[in-house]
Amino acid sequence: MTNTVITLRNLTVAYDRHPAVHHINGSIERGSLTAIAGPNGAGKSTLLKTMMGELRPAEGSVEHTLSRADFGYLPQAADINRRFPITVLDTVLMGAWRNSGAFGRIAKADIERAHTALQTVGLEGFEKRHIGALSAGQFQRVLFARLLLQDAKVILLDEPFTAIDARTTRDLIDIIIGWHSDGRTVIAVLHDFDQVRSYFPQTLLIARELVSWGKTEEALSPANLLKARAMAERWDEDAEVCRPDSPLTRPAA
Numbered sequence: 001m002t003n004t005v006i007t008l009r010n011l012t013v014a015y016d017r018h019p020a021v022h023h024i025n026g027s028i029e030r031g032s033l034t035a036i037a038g039p040n041g042a043g044k045s046t047l048l049k050t051m052m053g054e055l056r057p058a059e060g061s062v063e064h065t066l067s068r069a070d071f072g073y074l075p076q077a078a079d080i081n082r083r084f085p086i087t088v089l090d091t092v093l094m095g096a097w098r099n100s101g102a103f104g105r106i107a108k109a110d111i112e113r114a115h116t117a118l119q120t121v122g123l124e125g126f127e128k129r130h131i132g133a134l135s136a137g138q139f140q141r142v143l144f145a146r147l148l149l150q151d152a153k154v155i156l157l158d159e160p161f162t163a164i165d166a167r168t169t170r171d172l173i174d175i176i177i178g179w180h181s182d183g184r185t186v187i188a189v190l191h192d193f194d195q196v197r198s199y200f201p202q203t204l205l206i207a208r209e210l211v212s213w214g215k216t217e218e219a220l221s222p223a224n225l226l227k228a229r230a231m232a233e234r235w236d237e238d239a240e241v242c243r244p245d246s247p248l249t250r251p252a253a
C-alpha cells in the first residue's frame with residue numbers, strides 16, 4: 001500500500017491562461033495533518049481545489065491513490081450559498097449522498113448518524129432550523145457535521161475558522177484532531193500561524209510558487225515568511241502595471 005494520497009508533479013494551474021500557482025512538486029502523506037499558508041491571492045484555494053480534482057492542471061499533474069468519493073471538501077465560506085431553503089438535518093444528510101446517491105433513499109441509519117454528528121458538533125436540537133437562521137459559527141458546525149457523516153478518508157478545508165468565534169474554533173479544532181487520530185488525511189488552508197504551529201505538524205507555504213513544504217517549524221521559519229512576503233509584493237507590483245484600466249494596457253483608440 002502506497003503511503004501518499006496526493007502527489008503534485010510540476011503542477012501549474014491557470015485561469016484564462018494566467019497561472020495562479022506555478023510548478024509545485026511534492027506529496028501529501030497518508031494520515032498527515034497539513035496546513036496550507038500564504039498571503040492573500042497566493043493560490044491557496046486554487047491549490048486545494050486542484051488537489052481534490054475540481055480544477056485541472058494547465059501543466060504537470062495531480063496523482064491520487066484514492067478515488068474522488070474518498071475526498072471531503074469544505075469551501076471558503078464566501079463560496080457557499082446559505083439562502084438555499086434547507087434545514088440543518090437535510091444539510092448534514094447531504095454527507096450521506098456518497099452512499100445513497102442524490103435521489104436514493106436515505107437510510108434510517110443515516111438519519112441516526114446525522115443526529116449523532118449534530119451532537120458531536122454541539123448542535124443537538126437544531127435539526128429543523130433553516131440554515132439561513134444560523135450564526136456563522138453554527139453554520140460551520142453544521143458543515144463539519146456533514147463532513148463527519150461523509151466519513152471521507154481525505155478532508156480538505158478552506159479557511160474553516162475565518163469569521164468564526166473562538167469557542168466554535170476550539171470545538172472544530174478538536175474534531176480535526178479527532179480525524180487525524182482516526183488516521184484520516186487532513187489539509188487545511190489557515191491564516192492564523194499560532195493555530196498552525198500548535199496543531200499542524202506539516203505546512204505548505206505558498207506564494208504562487210512553493211516557498212516551503214515540510215515540518216511546520218522549518219516551513220514557517222522567519223526567512224521563509226520573509227520570502228513569501230517579498231514574492232507577494234512582487235506580484236502586487238505586477239498587478240499595478242497590468243491593471244486593465246492602466247494606460248499601459250488600455251488598447252489604443
Ligand code: ADP
Pocket residue numbers: 015016020038039040041042043044045046047
Ligand atoms: P488564495 O486562496 O491564496 O487567496 P486564490 O487561489 O483564491 O488565492 O487565487 C489565486 C489567484 O488566482 C488570485 O490572483 C485570484 O485573483 C485568481 N483567481 C482565483 N479564482 C479565480 C477565477 N475563478 N477566475 C480568475 N482568476 C481567479
Ligand code: MG
Pocket residue numbers: 044045046076
Ligand atoms: Mg482562498
